[in-house]
Amino acid sequence: MGPISGNRVEIEQKTGKYKLRRPGFAGLTWEDMERLERLVEKGLRLSGLYRIGFQNLFDLRIERVEIAFERLPEAFDGLRVLWLSDFHIEPLEGLPEALIKAVEPLDFDIAVLGGDCAFHYDLTEKAVEQMWKIAKPLLKRVLVYGILGNHDRYEMGRILENWGVQMLVNEYCRLERDGQCVYLAGVDDCHYYRGDDLEAALAGIPNDCFKILLSHSPEIVNKTDGYLFDLCLCGHTHGGQVCLPNGFPPVTCSSVSRRFAKGLWKKGGMIGYTSRGLGVSGISVRFFCPPEITLLTLRKK
Ligand SMILES: [Fe+2]
Numbered sequence: 001m002g003p004i005s006g007n008r009v010e011i012e013q014k015t016g017k018y019k020l021r022r023p024g025f026a027g028l029t030w031e032d033m034e035r036l037e038r039l040v041e042k043g044l045r046l047s048g049l050y051r052i053g054f055q056n057l058f059d060l061r062i063e064r065v066e067i068a069f070e071r072l073p074e075a076f077d078g079l080r081v082l083w084l085s086d087f088h089i090e091p092l093e094g095l096p097e098a099l100i101k102a103v104e105p106l107d108f109d110i111a112v113l114g115g116d117c118a119f120h121y122d123l124t125e126k127a128v129e130q131m132w133k134i135a136k137p138l139l140k141r142v143l144v145y146g147i148l149g150n151h152d153r154y155e156m157g158r159i160l161e162n163w164g165v166q167m168l169v170n171e172y173c174r175l176e177r178d179g180q181c182v183y184l185a186g187v188d189d190c191h192y193y194r195g196d197d198l199e200a201a202l203a204g205i206p207n208d209c210f211k212i213l214l215s216h217s218p219e220i221v222n223k224t225d226g227y228l229f230d231l232c233l234c235g236h237t238h239g240g241q242v243c244l245p246n247g248f249p250p251v252t253c254s255s256v257s258r259r260f261a262k263g264l265w266k267k268g269g270m271i272g273y274t275s276r277g278l279g280v281s282g283i284s285v286r287f288f289c290p291p292e293i294t295l296l297t298l299r300k301k
């Protein structure tokens with residue numbers, strides 16, 4: 001795991017919930033409006049909608065996504081990547097078991113954990129215990145890689161790494177097949193901690209190689225121009241978590257366009273995919289936005 005960034009040190013040393021002002025209305029985003037959030041939760045409970053929204057958290061969907069690339073080396077044609085993000089796992093009793101059961105029949109070559117293991121900003125024993133239930137069976141099957149999200153303490157990354165997950169925090173790893181290679185480059189969270197360092201993550205990767213960027217938040221797209229990434233995998237937005245019946249996400253908790261909030265998107269020559277994630281933050285409900293297990297297959301064009 002890469003060295004902890006200055007921003008992370010500063011924020012992690014503060015006690016209690018930290019605040020970082022991000023671009024938004026008067027410097028505020030939904031994440032800063034806790035009172036309004038509690039009011040909405042009260043309304044949902046009174047109306048009976050909370051129960052339905054909570055049940056929706058367990059309606060796991062497997063999204064099979066195939067993407068073709070001209071630059072993909074022949075040997076990696078058909079590479080299957082299991083992309084799991086935004087677990088927010090400690091309050092969701094039964095989710096690790098449901099997730100592992102859903103993943104069991106799937107075939108994949110590598111698994112990548114996209115960050116936000118925790119629900120609370122402080123690391124809890126419960127989060128570690130629940131994440132172990134997910135990581136253990138995956139590690140038995142394939143190589144597992146991971147990045148940190150805005151709900152993860154740096155220590156969470158250390159714990160995952162001790163279990164055998166290769167954490168990519170502003171660093172890369174090289175996958176090899178038949179003498180050909182692709183690179184996975186991961187950055188630290190760019191949403192709260194602003195610990196992302198693309199230069200460090202890429203240092204040493206030849207420019208003409210196939211590169212996959214792993215970033216918890218799609219907000220990284222503000223910085224990727226000129227880096228020649230082929231694919232970018234993200235989470236963080238939960239796909240909106242609470243959407244309108246047509247799937248429109250009123251809140252994405254990110255400072256980039258809604259076109260990056262879920263599913264496939266493109267930015268310059270880079271193809272991206274944002275998962276709706278598995279867990280939730282804020283109010284524990286989902287509407288018109290089911291949790292997602294993503295199975296990506298990379299194809300040679
Ligand atoms: Fe999240």
